[in-house]
Amino acid sequence: MSNLRLVELDADNLAAAISIPPQMGEKAYVAPVVVSIAEAYVTPTAWPRLIVDDEEVVGFVMANWDPDNDIPEFRGGIWRLNVAEQAKGRGVGRFAVEKICEEARRRGYDKITVLWDPSDDGPEQFYLKVGFARTGELFGETVGTLAV
Ligand SMILES: CC(C)(COP(=O)(O)OP(=O)(O)OC[C@H]1O[C@@H](n2cnc3c(N)ncnc32)[C@H](O)[C@@H]1OP(=O)(O)O)[C@@H](O)C(=O)NCCC(=O)NCCS
Numbered sequence: 001m002s003n004l005r006l007v008e009l010d011a012d013n014l015a016a017a018i019s020i021p022p023q024m025g026e027k028a029y030v031a032p033v034v035v036s037i038a039e040a041y042v043t044p045t046a047w048p049r050l051i052v053d054d055e056e057v058v059g060f061v062m063a064n065w066d067p068d069n070d071i072p073e074f075r076g077g078i079w080r081l082n083v084a085e086q087a088k089g090r091g092v093g094r095f096a097v098e099k100i101c102e103e104a105r106r107r108g109y110d111k112i113t114v115l116w117d118p119s120d121d122g123p124e125q126f127y128l129k130v131g132f133a134r135t136g137e138l139f140g141e142t143v144g145t146l147a148v
Contacts (some may be wrong), residue, residue, distance in 0.1 A: 004095045006049040016057035017050055020084050029122045033060045036080045051096055058087035061096040073143050077112035097130045101148040115141040
């Protein structure tokens with residue numbers, strides 16, 4: 001049984017957060033958590049959360065809630081999602097998407113977006129599996145949209 005929940009970052013869980021792969025300089029389809037946290041620090045609309053299972057840190061998700069953004073794809077949705085290696089394949093990513101949908105509804109959104117690298121070994125199959133539909137392209141990435 002899992003006991004997944006989202007928690008805010010704090011001084012006690014920061015080290016565990018930034019230990020989630022990838023590390024700085026590592027080639028990957030998502031930025032290192034330490035970069036996302038730095039971006040959150042300078043982006044008031046960013047909404048970073050750790051994903052915790054009981055006491056174990058199993059992932060990191062960052063939404064962006066910016067309803068007035070000039071670019072419609074950036075008005076609300078998932079900006080980053082990193083699941084820890086040992087926790088992949090047990091529903092952590094799906095849980096994070098569900099919690100972001102819940103937060104979106106609470107904020108009055110009717111849909112969320114996410115951008116992903118379309119490479120074969122990227123996260124596309126995951127996003128399609130959890131309900132996103134391909135709705136466009138932006139900056140060389142695929143745009144996915146999910147009604148909430
Ligand atoms: C992509 C990622 C977030 C998926 O997280 P996860 O916790 O392993 O995914 P889940 O266990 O919640 O999987 C949900 C569903 O998607 C499927 N799925 C997950 N990854 C998949 C993949 N690479 N290919 C095909 N299906 C996949 C699962 O089989 C599952 O299907 P099911 O519900 O029918 O069993 C995770 O692998 C990850 O962090 N990857 C590296 C970083 C990344 O690419 N992040 C996204 C950048 S925007």
